Amino acid sequence: MTKLSDLPLRSNLVGLEPYGAPQDPVPVSLNVNENTHPIPDDVVADIVQSLEAAVRGVNRYPDREFLELRESLAGYLGAGLTSDNLWAANGSNEVLQQILQAFGGPGRSLLSFTPTYSMYPLLASGTDTAWIPVARPADYALTPEGVVAALEEHRPDIAILCGPNNPTGTPLEREVILAAYDAFDGILIVDEAYQEFDAERESAVSLLQGRPRLLISRTMSKAFAFAGVRLGYLAADPAVVDALRLVRLPYHLSALTQAAATAAIRHSVTMLATVDDIRAQRDRLEAALVEMGYKVHPSGANFLLVGGFENPDATFEALRARGILIRNLHIDGHLRMTAGTEAETTVLIDALADLGPGGAR
Template identity: 85%
Template structure:
């Protein structure tokens, strides 16, 4: 049987592994930061009607520029954005990939501060962009001085600041973004996949005027409970959108995707009604785990990074055997847990408590 080693793979991909998080059909799945609340019935009905109408025209290609969806996204984001400042693709991963296709590539580099989203280096590999990881300080919170120093030293082509950061949940201060933008001449991406769960920090979209190299990436997967639809989007200067149009595939957003996303945005308030409950379950989980003796990192997202597990691998396996799936990221002593529904959170708390101090050995 042919293996990867038998193929003329690009040198930059040799020995690499694809993205992979377990997808077990377990009763309590809290490992990939999905919104565990289902879409409300009235929104489902409107989306189904929109899809039925769209299906009638799928013998033709969809709107290549998806203008209706871009207008809807601009209205949702506010801050005076126009459709010309908004872009979308099949998940924010594709948005980020298109950014690297346009502004990265051979002889260019991508910098971010680790630990952070595991797709960043994979996207760099896939576009032949050199990956530059810079370790976060203790506690994981970035400082303007530290970020600016790293960017001045490495002068990357593209830098990504994730806020709230995945997997740590750390919020991203406005001063860090401003310091980063002024420290180098490349493209600065602020990845706001979890922004809706952060009730305290203003979106970086407010910083866009006068900063043409600042890009703000978002997703409908998390707060909008749209992970299975695959819609990510971006706000930026219109010139950046023009650059992404150079590298996108023709008709990259299907008519069905456009119809579903546009209908969902019509019901933004209803779609986002679960956010407060998810925050409450996140805070409840933090309190319970702290009382059990674990150290929980502050989080502005819909998940927690938890320290204090004597054997993360054993705890992960013990919970998985009980039908509870969380995320083992290979960080010493740590596991990441998504905030679920009230029932899911209760099940998780009871299971961790039953394992005893420090979790399974």
């Protein structure tokens, strides 16, 4: 039987592992930062009606420019944006891939601050872009001085700031973004996949005016509870949108994806009504963990990075055996936990309490 090692794979892909998290049909799945709250029935009905209308036309190719969706996204973000400032693809991963296809590639580099989203180096490898990881401070919080020093030292072609950062939850301050933009002449991406969960900080889309190298990546997977639809989007200067047209595949967004996402945005207030509850469950989980003696890192996202586990692997497996799936990212002494519904959060808190201080051994 032919093995992967028998194939003439590109050298920079040899030895890599594909992105992935465990997928088990467990009762409580809190490992991939999904919004575990169901979509309201009235919104489901409107989306289904929109999908039915779209299906009747699928013998034709979809709108290649998905103008209605882009107009809807611009309206949702506000900040004076128009459809010319918006782009979308099949998840924010594809948006980021298209950015690297357009602005990265052989002889160019991508920098970010680790630990951060594990897809960044994989996207870099997939586009033959050099990956430059720079370690975050001990508290994971970026500072203008630290970011500027890294950008001036490495002079990357592209840099990504993830805020709130995955997997640490660390919020991203505005002064860090502004300092980073001014520190180098490359493309600066702010990955705001979890921005709706940060009640204290305004989206970086308000900084776009006059900054053509600033790109804001967003997703409907998290706060919108739309992970299965796969819709990511970008706010940027219209010239950046033109650049992404050069690398996108023809008709890359299906008619069904466009219809579902546009319908969901019509109900954005209802769709985002669960965000406050998720924040409340995140804070409740944090309080319980601190009371148990764990170290919980500050989070502006819908998850917590928790330290203080004597044996994270054993705790992960012990919870899994109880039908609870969280994320083991192999950060020393740490595990990551998504804030779920009140019932799910209760199950997780009770299970951790049963395991005792420091978790399973």
